[in-house]
Amino acid sequence: MRAITRNVAKAQPLFDDRVELKQADLRLPDTLTTALDGIDTVLCCSGTTAFPSDKWQVDLPSQPLEQFLTWGRIFVDEDYRQRHAKNSPAIADGQGVKNLIAAAKNSSVQRFVMVSSLGIERKDNFPFNLLNAYGVLDAKQAAEQALRDTGLHYTIVRPGRLIDGPFTSYDLNTLIKASTDGKQGVVLGCGDQLLGQTSRRDVAAACVECLQNPATENTTFEIINQGERPVTIVWSKLFAQLNGG
Numbered sequence: 001m002r003a004i005t006r007n008v009a010k011a012q013p014l015f016d017d018r019v020e021l022k023q024a025d026l027r028l029p030d031t032l033t034t035a036l037d038g039i040d041t042v043l044c045c046s047g048t049t050a051f052p053s054d055k056w057q058v059d060l061p062s063q064p065l066e067q068f069l070t071w072g073r074i075f076v077d078e079d080y081r082q083r084h085a086k087n088s089p090a091i092a093d094g095q096g097v098k099n100l101i102a103a104a105k106n107s108s109v110q111r112f113v114m115v116s117s118l119g120i121e122r123k124d125n126f127p128f129n130l131l132n133a134y135g136v137l138d139a140k141q142a143a144e145q146a147l148r149d150t151g152l153h154y155t156i157v158r159p160g161r162l163i164d165g166p167f168t169s170y171d172l173n174t175l176i177k178a179s180t181d182g183k184q185g186v187v188l189g190c191g192d193q194l195l196g197q198t199s200r201r202d203v204a205a206a207c208v209e210c211l212q213n214p215a216t217e218n219t220t221f222e223i224i225n226q227g228e229r230p231v232t233i234v235w236s237k238l239f240a241q242l243n244g245g
């Protein structure tokens with residue numbers, strides 16, 4: 001098993017020595033070709049923040065006042081944003097994931113599972129119109145479509161706002177270390193109708209379980225946590241309810 005990361009030193013403590021770590025960047029197609037060498041299955045869970053943050057890798061001037069003004073323009077001026085943010089949603093969640101899909105198509109990869117998001121089909125409705133203010137859902141939608149068009153066996157998993165650790169993203173749930181306490185059940189749906197939060201652990205489990213379950217092939221589904229958690233999550237039963245997508 002291989003984890004592809006931009007920063008091997010940062011990833012190492014997360015994985016110890018359980019996986020091979022390979023350095024690559026979604027923006028650099030050549031690095032992806034090398035990283036996928038000999039790989040048959042990709043689980044893609046990359047992305048940047050939905051709203052401007054240092055994860056967008058903005059070129060900042062050295063003076064604090066100029067930095068402040070630069071962030072102001074990043075927030076309000078789309079053209080400026082496109083020129084100065086080097087890892088915006090359009091680049092990381094859109095073109096970057098498309099680069100990974102293209103590299104997978106030209107390699108030994110047979111199966112591709114992509115973590116996308118609730119709201120792709122409701123991006124004009126509240127609250128998803130707010131989430132999409134800087135185009136993250138547009139970018140994910142374009143990447144989803146690129147994956148459907150490749151001919152690879154795919155599954156697209158669309159979680160709600162992520163809850164439970166590891167708290168790696170920049171958002172309120174990370175700030176308050178929000179947790180389901182392992183007490184909530186898993187609900188899957190098709191057609192982008194669910195609303196709720198989703199445990200990172202259940203998203204990860206769903207991605208892995210998909211690989212054993214033909215019902216998930218060439219399917220798009222949403223996943224949230226809701227209701228009381230049964231003693232065991234029977235993924236095959238949950239997947240059997242999916243009607244394609």
Ligand SMILES: NC(=O)c1ccc[n+]([C@@H]2O[C@H](COP(=O)([O-])OP(=O)(O)OC[C@H]3O[C@@H](n4cnc5c(N)ncnc54)[C@H](OP(=O)(O)O)[C@@H]3O)[C@@H](O)[C@H]2O)c1
Pocket residue numbers: 005006007024025026027044045046047048055087092093096115116117118159160161162163167168169170171
């Ligand atoms: N957070 C939510 O509430 C939420 C809701 C719905 C869907 N999602 C989706 O769920 C997935 C995981 O989200 P998360 O919040 O756990 O995100 P996260 O912790 O920020 O992880 C995203 C990963 O993507 C990597 N990445 C970003 N740009 C990259 C690039 N150019 N090349 C290679 N790797 C790059 C990041 O690497 P670095 O560590 O080097 O920055 C990071 O490891 C994402 O696809 C996200 O869009 C998240």
